[in-house]
Each structure stands twice: as C-alpha cells, then as structure tokens.
Amino acid sequence: MKLAHALAFVALAASPAFAAQSDPTLPNEKYVLENGLEVILHQDRRVPLVAVSVWYHVGSGDETPGKSGFAHLFEHMMFQGSVHTGEDVHFELLRKAGASTVNGSTNPDRTNYFEVVPSHQLETALWLESDRMGYMLPLLNDKSFANQRDVVRNERRQNYDNVPYGKERFSVNEALYPEGHPYRYLTIGRHEDLQNAATSDVRAFFSTWYVPANATIVIGGDFDTEEAKKLVRKWFGSFPKTAKPAHRDVPTPALTGGPKKTTVEDPFAKLRRLHWAWHSPASFEAGDAELDLLASTLGNAGTGRLYKILVHEKQLAQSVSAYQASSGISSSFHVVVDLKSDADQAEVERILDEEIAKVTKEPITDRELKRAVTQYESGYVWGLEALLSRVETLQLYNHHLAKPDAVTTDLDRYRQATAAGIRDVAAAWLGKEKRIEVTTIPGGGK
Amino acid sequence: MKKLLSLLLVAAAAACAPAAKPSGAAKPVATATAKVAAAATPVPFPEEPFRKQQPAPGAIKSFAQPPLTRFTLANGIQVFLVESHELPTVSMQLVFDGGSAADPKGKEGLATMCMGLVSDGTEKLDKIAFSEALADLASSIGSYAGVDEQAVTLASLTKNLDPTLDLFADTVLRPGMRADEFDRTVKRRLESLKQIKASPAGIAGRVGGAIAYGDAHAYGRIWTEESTKAIKVSECKEYLKSWLQPANARLYVVGDVTKKDIEEKFGKRFASWKGKPKRPPQIGAPKPRSGKIFFVDVPGAPQSVVRVMHLGPKRQAEDFVENSLLASILGGGFASRINMNIREAKGWAYGAYGGFSYGRDFGLFSAGGSIRADATVDAIKEILGEIKKIKTEEVTVGELQREQDGAILSLPAQWATGGQVLQSYKSLVYYGLPLDWWSGYVPKVKAVTVGDVKAAAEAHLEDDYQILVVGDAATVLPKLSELGPVTRLDADAKQVK
Numbered sequence A: 001m002k003l004a005h006a007l008a009f010v011a012l013a014a015s016p017a018f019a020a021q022s023d024p025t026l027p028n029e030k031y032v033l034e035n036g037l038e039v040i041l042h043q044d045r046r047v048p049l050v051a052v053s054v055w056y057h058v059g060s061g062d063e064t065p066g067k068s069g070f071a072h073l074f075e076h077m078m079f080q081g082s083v084h085t086g087e088d089v090h091f092e093l094l095r096k097a098g099a100s101t102v103n104g105s106t107n108p109d110r111t112n113y114f115e116v117v118p119s120h121q122l123e124t125a126l127w128l129e130s131d132r133m134g135y136m137l138p139l140l141n142d143k144s145f146a147n148q149r150d151v152v153r154n155e156r157r158q159n160y161d162n163v164p165y166g167k168e169r170f171s172v173n174e175a176l177y178p179e180g181h182p183y184r185y186l187t188i189g190r191h192e193d194l195q196n197a198a199t200s201d202v203r204a205f206f207s208t209w210y211v212p213a214n215a216t217i218v219i220g221g222d223f224d225t226e227e228a229k230k231l232v233r234k235w236f237g238s239f240p241k242t243a244k245p246a247h248r249d250v251p252t253p254a255l256t257g258g259p260k261k262t263t264v265e266d267p268f269a270k271l272r273r274l275h276w277a278w279h280s281p282a283s284f285e286a287g288d289a290e291l292d293l294l295a296s297t298l299g300n301a302g303t304g305r306l307y308k309i310l311v312h313e314k315q316l317a318q319s320v321s322a323y324q325a326s327s328g329i330s331s332s333f334h335v336v337v338d339l340k341s342d343a344d345q346a347e348v349e350r351i352l353d354e355e356i357a358k359v360t361k362e363p364i365t366d367r368e369l370k371r372a373v374t375q376y377e378s379g380y381v382w383g384l385e386a387l388l389s390r391v392e393t394l395q396l397y398n399h400h401l402a403k404p405d406a407v408t409t410d411l412d413r414y415r416q417a418t419a420a421g422i423r424d425v426a427a428a429w430l431g432k433e434k435r436i437e438v439t440t441i442p443g444g445g446k
Numbered sequence B: 001m002k003k004l005l006s007l008l009l010v011a012a013a014a015a016c017a018p019a020a021k022p023s024g025a026a027k028p029v030a031t032a033t034a035k036v037a038a039a040a041t042p043v044p045f046p047e048e049p050f051r052k053q054q055p056a057p058g059a060i061k062s063f064a065q066p067p068l069t070r071f072t073l074a075n076g077i078q079v080f081l082v083e084s085h086e087l088p089t090v091s092m093q094l095v096f097d098g099g100s101a102a103d104p105k106g107k108e109g110l111a112t113m114c115m116g117l118v119s120d121g122t123e124k125l126d127k128i129a130f131s132e133a134l135a136d137l138a139s140s141i142g143s144y145a146g147v148d149e150q151a152v153t154l155a156s157l158t159k160n161l162d163p164t165l166d167l168f169a170d171t172v173l174r175p176g177m178r179a180d181e182f183d184r185t186v187k188r189r190l191e192s193l194k195q196i197k198a199s200p201a202g203i204a205g206r207v208g209g210a211i212a213y214g215d216a217h218a219y220g221r222i223w224t225e226e227s228t229k230a231i232k233v234s235e236c237k238e239y240l241k242s243w244l245q246p247a248n249a250r251l252y253v254v255g256d257v258t259k260k261d262i263e264e265k266f267g268k269r270f271a272s273w274k275g276k277p278k279r280p281p282q283i284g285a286p287k288p289r290s291g292k293i294f295f296v297d298v299p300g301a302p303q304s305v306v307r308v309m310h311l312g313p314k315r316q317a318e319d320f321v322e323n324s325l326l327a328s329i330l331g332g333g334f335a336s337r338i339n340m341n342i343r344e345a346k347g348w349a350y351g352a353y354g355g356f357s358y359g360r361d362f363g364l365f366s367a368g369g370s371i372r373a374d375a376t377v378d379a380i381k382e383i384l385g386e387i388k389k390i391k392t393e394e395v396t397v398g399e400l401q402r403e404q405d406g407a408i409l410s411l412p413a414q415w416a417t418g419g420q421v422l423q424s425y426k427s428l429v430y431y432g433l434p435l436d437w438w439s440g441y442v443p444k445v446k447a448v449t450v451g452d453v454k455a456a457a458e459a460h461l462e463d464d465y466q467i468l469v470v471g472d473a474a475t476v477l478p479k480l481s482e483l484g485p486v487t488r489l490d491a492d493a494k495q496v497k
Helices: A070-077 A090-096 A119-134 A142-161 A166-176 A191-196 A199-209 A225-236 A288-299 A305-313 A345-361 A366-383 A387-401 A407-415 A419-429 B002-015 B110-118 B127-137 B158-173 B179-196 B200-212 B225-229 B233-243 B259-269 B320-332 B337-345 B373-392 B397-409 B418-431 B437-447 B450-460 B473-483
Strands: A009-011 A022-024 A029-032 A038-043 A049-056 A101-106 A111-118 A215-221 A260-266 A273-280 A317-325 A331-339 A436-442 B069-072 B078-083 B089-096 B140-145 B150-157 B250-255 B293-297 B303-312 B349-358 B363-372 B466-471 B486-489
Touching: A022 A366, A022 A407, A038 A225, A038 A387, A049 A119, A049 A387, A070 A101, A070 A111, A070 A142, A070 A191, A070 A199, A090 A101, A090 A119, A090 B397, A111 A119, A111 A387, A119 A215, A119 A225, A142 A166, A142 A191, A142 A199, A142 B303, A142 B337, A142 B349, A142 B363, A166 A260, A166 A273, A166 A436, A215 A225, A215 A387, A273 A345, A273 A419, A288 A305, A288 A317, A288 A331, A288 A345, A288 A366, A288 A407, A288 A419, A305 A317, A305 A331, A305 A345, A305 B127, A317 B179, A331 A345, A345 A419, A366 A407, A366 A419, A366 B127, A366 B150, A387 A407, B069 B259, B078 B259, B078 B418, B089 B158, B089 B418, B110 B140, B110 B150, B110 B179, B110 B233, B127 B158, B140 B158, B150 B158, B158 B259, B179 B200, B179 B225, B179 B233, B200 B293, B200 B303, B200 B363, B200 B466, B250 B259, B250 B418, B293 B473, B303 B349, B303 B373, B320 B337, B320 B349, B320 B373, B320 B397, B320 B437, B320 B450, B337 B349, B337 B363, B337 B373, B349 B373, B363 B373, B373 B450, B373 B466, B373 B473, B397 B437, B397 B450, B466 B473, B473 B486
Parallel strands: A038 A215, A260 A436, B078 B250, B293 B466, B293 B486
Antiparallel strands: A009 A022, A029 A038, A049 A111, A049 A215, A101 A111, A273 A331, A273 A436, A317 A331, B069 B078, B089 B150, B089 B250, B140 B150, B303 B363, B303 B466, B349 B363
C-alpha cells in the first residue's frame, strides 16, 4: 500500500497566515458528455476497489406543497428495478459482485446513489446506474410503489416516531419555515403526504429531474482512465440530451419579532430539551464557515463555552450541542440543551441568552479561534481516508462550487476567518428577534 | 444562494471548457439527441441490445491482507502494529483484561464508570484543561470498558504524537480520578438511564441480554439506579490498580509510525511501568431465563422492537464459515430472506435481520427488527417460518453462490484502510484464533455446499427460542398471547403483572 498520487499532501502557498500547512488533495479529471452528464474520475490504485456515485441535483428542497417526503420516497423506487436488470434485484446483483457498500440518500439539495465494488466489477456498477437512469419507468408498478411507501413510513416510525426527541425535529422546522417552503416538513416528510403519493408523481418527478443533464457521476479508485472513459461512453453516451431542469425560486425565509416559542410534549423524552434556532447563510456563502467555527466554540464537549458553563460548572445540563446545518437554499444555526431533571429552566435560558448575546458583541479569543480551525483542518485529514468519502467530497464540492477538488478553497474559508468576522456574522444572524425556541417537555400521547 | 450557485456554474462551465470535450464525449445517436427536449417531457432512451446482459467482469485482482508487525516491549506489553503511511495520523488502543464481567454483585456498571473516568483528566490537568490541551493538538484520548476487555485509546496527527503521548501516559499512569468528576459521572449516568428506559430500542438493548444469557451472566446483568449509587470513587481507584497493569496488556497501533517509533516514543514514557493485573474474570456458560415470550410495554409505540433469540455456536467453531453463509442467506444483508420477506414483500419494517453474534466463548442467534405495531405478531410468525424453512429445505444454489461470491470478493474492502486491517487482527486475538486465520478462508468458503448449509441450520437453529417484544400492549399483546404464555417485564427486566 504505497502512496499513489491519490491523496498527496502538498505545500500550500495560498494562505500566508498558515504557510506551513499542507492540505489533502483530490486529484481528478472532470468532463461533460454531450447529453450534459458530468463525469469525474478520481484514480487511486492502492486497493482493487472502485466507488461509483451518482448525484442527481434534486432533493427535498425541490418538493412542492403537499408532496413532502417525495424526493426520498422516489429514491427508494430507484432501487426497485429497471428494464434490463430486473425487478428488485439491485442488492442481490451487487452482493454477488462483491459490493461492500450499497446505498442512497436524500437531503434538501441532492439525491445520491452509490456502491463500492471490487475493481473488476466496475462495468456492472455502470450497467446498474445507467439502467435506472434511463429505463426505470417501464417497471414501475403499483404493488412495488405501495410497498416502498410502507417501507418509508416505517423508516419514519423507526427514526422519528418511535424515538425520543423525534417530534421536536418537525417542530423546529415548522417554526423556521412557512407553509409552502420545501424545508418545512423535513426530508422524511409527513405521513399523509407519503400516503397520498402516487405512481403518476414518480413519472413526473423522474421526467423532470432524473435526466442525464441533471446528474454527475464520480468514479473513484482502481481503474484505467481510458478504459473507464470508454465504459462511461458505452453506458451513458447514447442517452438523450435535455435542458438542465431549473429549480424553483424559494424566497429566503426570515424571522422577525422573535423569539418565537413552541412547546412540544414528547412521551419518549424524559429530560426537557431546549432547542433554539436561527436562519443562517446557505452552504459556502459568506458567514457559513464562521458559524461552523462559532458552533465549535460554543458547543464542543469539554471545550465549548456552553458545555463548560451548563454541563461542567453548573451541572444544569446533561448535554449541549451547537451546529450550523448547511443547506443550498439557506441554512439554520442550532443550539440544543438537554436539561438535568432538577435544573431551573429559566436559569438555563438566561445563560443561553447571555452567552449568545456575548458572541454577537465580543470576538471569541484567539485560542478559541485557533482551536476551532485546527479541529476543522484535522477533520479533513481523518475524514478523507475512505475511498467513498473522497468520492462524496468530490461530489459535494462539484455540486456547490462546480470545482471537484476544493479542499483548500474550503479550508481557506476557515483559516481566513477572524474573531471579529465571526462576531459580525453572529450579530447579523443570531439576534434574539430572529430566534425560534422549541421546548420539549416529557409526556403527552403519541 | 440560488443566484450565487448559478453564477458559479456558469463560471465553472467556462473554466472547464478545455476538459469538456475529452475522448469521453458522447457518441451521437440517431434518436432524439439533436434537439434539447423540454423538461418534464419523457425523452426516449435508446434500445441497445448490449444492455440486456450484465457485463462480464474483468480479471479479479488478488489482494492479500496487509501484514502485521508483532513485538513485545521491555515491560511485557505486546504490540500489534499495522504501518500505514498514506495519512499523517496515528491511532492506538492499549487493551487490558477486565471489564464489566468483574463488577461485584450490586455494583453493576462499576467497570464502565471507572474506565470512563480515566479519560476525564489527569493528576495535573482537570477535565476542562485536559480537553483543551487535546483540542489544541486536534488529538483525542478516550477510555472504555467492555464486558471482558477494556482500553485507553488515542488518535493523533503524526506531527503531534509526542505531546499527545505525554497526555496519554499521564492518562494511563496518573489519571485524575477526581471526586467531583466522579460525582458528575454518577449524575450523568442516572439521567441517561431515565432516557434509556423510555425508548423501545433502549429497553430492548437493556433487557435482551438478561433474557438470552440470564440475569446473573456477565452479558445479561443490568446496571440500575441502585447499583450506580452504590459505587464509590475509592472503588474506581482500586479497580484501576487491579486491572490497568502492563503484564498481558496489548497495544494495537495503526498509522504513520514504525516499530522503532513505538519502541522509542511509547517505550520511553512507559519504561518504569511494571505490574501484573488480577486474573481475568471467568465468564461462565449463559443460562437463559426461563420462559419463552417476553413483553415490555411502551404505551402508544408505533413500532415494536422484536428479537427472536437463542444461544448459538462459538466464533471458534469448526463450521464457522458454514454458519456465516447460513446467516447471510437467512438474514445477513439486504437480499437475505428475512429482509426480502418482512420489508420488500410485506412492507412491515424499514429492515429486518437474523444472524449469529459472538462473545469470546459463546454465541447468540438473534433475528428481528423494528416492526409496525399492528404487524408485530405476523412478522414474528414470518421470521419463525423462515427459520423453519431453512432448517427443512436446502437453500438454492443461486443463494449460496451469491453469498460465497460476495464473501470472497468483498475481502479487499474489508482491508481497505489500516484501521480495518488492525481491527481484523484484533478480533482474531480476542477470539484466540491464529493470526493467519484468513489465509485459509477462501478455499473454505468455496467448499461449502447447500447440504453443508442445511446441516449448519439443523445444528444451530433451535426450535427452542425466546422472543422479546417491546411495544404497545394494547395493540400487540392480544395476538402475542396466541403464541403462548407471555411474561411481562419492566425496563429493568423485572417481572411485572
């Protein structure tokens, strides 16, 4: 396992303040087929594996009112079969081919499909991906659709309805986003919308969004570049050209007159939870990285300001967390605190209010800033070891920045952040009047 | 963002122009490609005969399990090293005998609490100062107790290994074990227990072992509010003296270091460390609780957590490979019978499974899933039906071939990173298997026949099983009672009316 050129560490000259830093790189070749399908090749010949990932640039953020959860339900249907491969044999075929990871996922911005296979099975992965890109609808049937509707509703039960604090996740988004906004009902969606979905919706969604011009395929791992190009051309090259579908305009939500308060009763929850949230800058927009750094400074276990006060010193909280949830249309910034059973809720709220007001007025310390940046930098080193992580990172940067290897560009956002800049971003977005507060209290029916 | 994104796309399209027409550009075809079709109008995709067949695979490339370096340090610590210099990182696990199997009766949870406290600060640094020192280095140090093994762990960038090892040595040799931090641990665990006892998955995890292994068994004992409150910080200090000793300790290392680095950097810091731990706790044979069907009520639960369980073969069994293939076909992956039935045919769950898991000296069969409440009992019947069927009828050659091919061809993925390789060796050490165990694996897998799978099913799938259901009594109990007498339990596995 000698180092190929796949994950080289190069000296970085672009960032004078951290001139000695070196960043991981993700060497790749990107090109576009005539039909608009983007292709990105990332060669790494150390282990005889290839990872194939297809991103369709459509997600739950493209859903229309009454169709919540549909992008994800659709994702399930993409595993149900296509003309040349057969019905519901995707996993079976890939298991026999020696696949180690096979899955898909949906978020507000995109839907992805991926598999890691032994490198001699690259063409089978391309056969499966091309077949569902082109020939999925003829096999669509009511029985299989009704089955996956049930499966997805069970997924919601398992991950949201039958666990503590599942309810408040819906309440937070309902407080942040008005009726009609595609983020309002989470990616998993409402039971009634899922139940009302029909095969006609699948046809319309497929024809609109699942066109080659709206997709990007990344192949990573052990392949011969010319051979891989030939195979991509064979399986995808003859597909028709369409326009790239346009995303609808969603007005950026804003809140005024807050804090807007909601209380949720949760029979599975035994500790009260305070969940505060604000709208914040979209993925990769100015302020997005600053809020990541602020979240670490506030919430990290052991070192975060809120952790130190609420969990450690005063023992009012069982746990705290803070995070910037980045998304394509707009993001949200969150602070979540689980209270000790005997804690005075008003005192915790007063401390939260003070600590958040403080970071909107005073810069964080140099040590806090440096620590947060260091954590992000090292996270990239650890996080890019697995082949599939590298492939998905290429997809992410390509989606948001149209540049597959943007590791340094991305890290520079953090390295160039200043304590004063973080304070200014906090002041612009984390005002009390722009805040929603969802409080979970134990109890109530299911 | 919308505006920004489209601007970026335009810019990128321009920037990518030279690469946009490589040799991979699409071949023009006769149909429909000349014009840009309007979105939402289905566009015809070409009919091409080659699509009807799964492509023939290329030549399989061989890939051997990457090598392990073994050596022993002067103070008796055995080192297992997998060098991996691709990333500038190092991970270590210093593993000791001991664990919750050694918990005194009435003090269940002692090992977990005491070992957790080990990485909550050193004699010099309290928890917060310790956390900050690590965070400034982007390093982490952790500690945990399992049932019969426990460890202190480290992860560091290579460039920060020296200062991280200083903190690591302090953690192992001079842990803080402060009374105030112990007090925080007790309170935190009591609060988390409330939450564990309120969720169906938490309850199933808690009481499942008490049923399958028995209340008194190391894998079945349950920590409670009372047992947590009974533990004292002085007992934790005693515990560490008894168990965190170098004789018979194992150091597992993966990453950007060499044998020489370990001997020097680790050896130097632990040079004067001497001592022997207590004898490892003996874990006896499990004694399942008497009774067949167990139920814990979570009023209003929309799904039931279901487990069908019985004791199973050991990891060291001669027919381990046959048992693995049997489990894969029955309930191991997406394409397995139980999942295809419960999820894909019936739509009763997001997923369902079945298979064997292993303690050091015994095994357990378990099958189940999180099942829609009103389908709970039907799902149990289907799972039992699948178990019965695989015992009485041979599996198909296609099923066996799929799992044989899958098991063999996915080996490179199991060893793709240094961390995975090390974990694989660690598992062999844990079970007392030879370190070259995998070298005999492929021929063993290839040799298995459908008759062997049936023999494994007959030998290891029992008619005498136990069922645990955690769910809503009003929905589930009437039908569940039709299967036989039901023992109702609370979230501490105590029988209730």
